[in-house]
Amino acid sequence: MTGLVLKLGPHERVLINGAVVENGDRRSRLSIMTPNANILRLRDAIHPAEVTTPVRRVCYIAQLVLSGDADPSEARLQLLRGIEQLSQVLTDADSRQQLAAATDAVLEDQHYQALRALRSLLPREERLFAARPT
Numbered sequence: 001m002t003g004l005v006l007k008l009g010p011h012e013r014v015l016i017n018g019a020v021v022e023n024g025d026r027r028s029r030l031s032i033m034t035p036n037a038n039i040l041r042l043r044d045a046i047h048p049a050e051v052t053t054p055v056r057r058v059c060y061i062a063q064l065v066l067s068g069d070a071d072p073s074e075a076r077l078q079l080l081r082g083i084e085q086l087s088q089v090l091t092d093a094d095s096r097q098q099l100a101a102a103t104d105a106v107l108e109d110q111h112y113q114a115l116r117a118l119r120s121l122l123p124r125e126e127r128l129f130a131a132r133p134t
Contacts, residue, residue, distance in 0.1 A: 004032040004039060004112070013042040018068040039112055040066040044119070054089070055118060055125040058082035062106075062115040072109055079106045079114065086121070089128075095121060 006014060008023040008030065015021075017038050032039060040063060051060045061078050064070035080103065087099050098117045105114035 003035075004037070006030045006032065006039070006041075015040040015042060015045075015067055036109065038066045038068060040115075053125055053129065054082070054086060055121045058086060058102075059115055059118045059122070062111050062118060065111045066115065072111065075111075076106060083118075090121060090124065095124060 006029070008014065008028050010025050010027060011023060013020055013022045015038070016032070020042070045067075046056055046060050046063055048060070051057050058079060061070065061075050061082065065072050065075045083099050083103050083106070087096065090096070090099065098120050102114045102117040105111070105117060
């Protein structure tokens with residue numbers, strides 16, 4: 001069996017191909033069998049007002065593609081440029097690995113995987129901003 005497995009908590013919401021689906025009273029597990037389905041957990045969604053850092057900005061572009069609010073072909077160049085800019089700053093091996101994974105995912109039109117790789121950089125970016133002298 002292949003595909004994405006979503007484990008949802010009670011009343012958790014997820015966006016699937018533009019439709020908001022809410023889980024019932026119990027935990028559940030869904031297997032998404034359709035390849036290239038656009039999936040976004042709403043608890044992971046970044047609100048437009050929260051797009052205040054470079055990593056969040058690139059994540060938000062990927063999120064817009066997943067929600068159906070941006071055309072994948074138009075977002076591709078923005079995503080690749082954003083990832084390239086991030087690679088100029090995030091130079092450690094782990095960050096490079098995540099950025100390479102995000103790049104590969106964008107090139108393969110796997111926006112969920114790109115968002116997943118980019119989201120892993122959020123704690124690192126947060127630490128860098130916290131360490132910055134004011």
